[in-house]
Amino acid sequence: MAPPTATTASGATAAVAAAPAPPGICGPATVPVTLRINGASHVVGLEPRVSLLDALREHLELTGSKKGCDQGTCGACTVWVDGRRVLACLTLAITCEGREVTTIEGLAADDGTLHPMQQAFIERDAFQCGYCTAGQIMSAVALLEEGNATTDEEIAESMSGNICRCAAYPNIRAAIRDVGAKG
Numbered sequence: 001m002a003p004p005t006a007t008t009a010s011g012a013t014a015a016v017a018a019a020p021a022p023p024g025i026c027g028p029a030t031v032p033v034t035l036r037i038n039g040a041s042h043v044v045g046l047e048p049r050v051s052l053l054d055a056l057r058e059h060l061e062l063t064g065s066k067k068g069c070d071q072g073t074c075g076a077c078t079v080w081v082d083g084r085r086v087l088a089c090l091t092l093a094i095t096c097e098g099r100e101v102t103t104i105e106g107l108a109a110d111d112g113t114l115h116p117m118q119q120a121f122i123e124r125d126a127f128q129c130g131y132c133t134a135g136q137i138m139s140a141v142a143l144l145e146e147g148n149a150t151t152d153e154e155i156a157e158s159m160s161g162n163i164c165r166c167a168a169y170p171n172i173r174a175a176i177r178d179v180g181a182k183g
Helices: 052-059 116-123 133-146 152-158 169-182
Strands: 005-007 013-015 031-037 040-046 078-081 084-087 100-102
Touching: 031 052, 040 052, 052 078, 078 133, 084 133, 116 133, 116 169, 133 152, 133 169, 152 169
Parallel strands: 031 100
Antiparallel strands: 005 013, 005 040, 031 040, 078 084, 078 100
């Protein structure tokens, strides 16, 4: 039987055999993990302790989600798992087997048309350095779907887990209001 392969976002394929740790090395061995990311299945060889963020960025070349604090406090790594926002840096990749993961790369339409929230962030200049933008957009879309964006105070509360060091908060709220108003 041929070893499982991983397909990266760029389409490259690599073998991902589940190999035991070399003699004298303690720790978990690599195991094949099947992740469904943005509608496509990928088999990736991962140690069980690898975070979803590291699997996305380092193994699947999906670098839109950013590693900010790596402690779950900044929100730059926000993705959706089964439609709910999660912090990818605190989520073990192996726990996402059998679940649908959506990243910022999966928001735009297949023809490249931006999601309305992505477009609103551009129109409202809702980013400065752009580092937090992917997590902000993923949270913003989710909070509208949750119905938590009727006032600026509710938007601020629902987005409180996403930090913008550049303080573009007024523009972020304006973008969310714009998309929410279009319903």
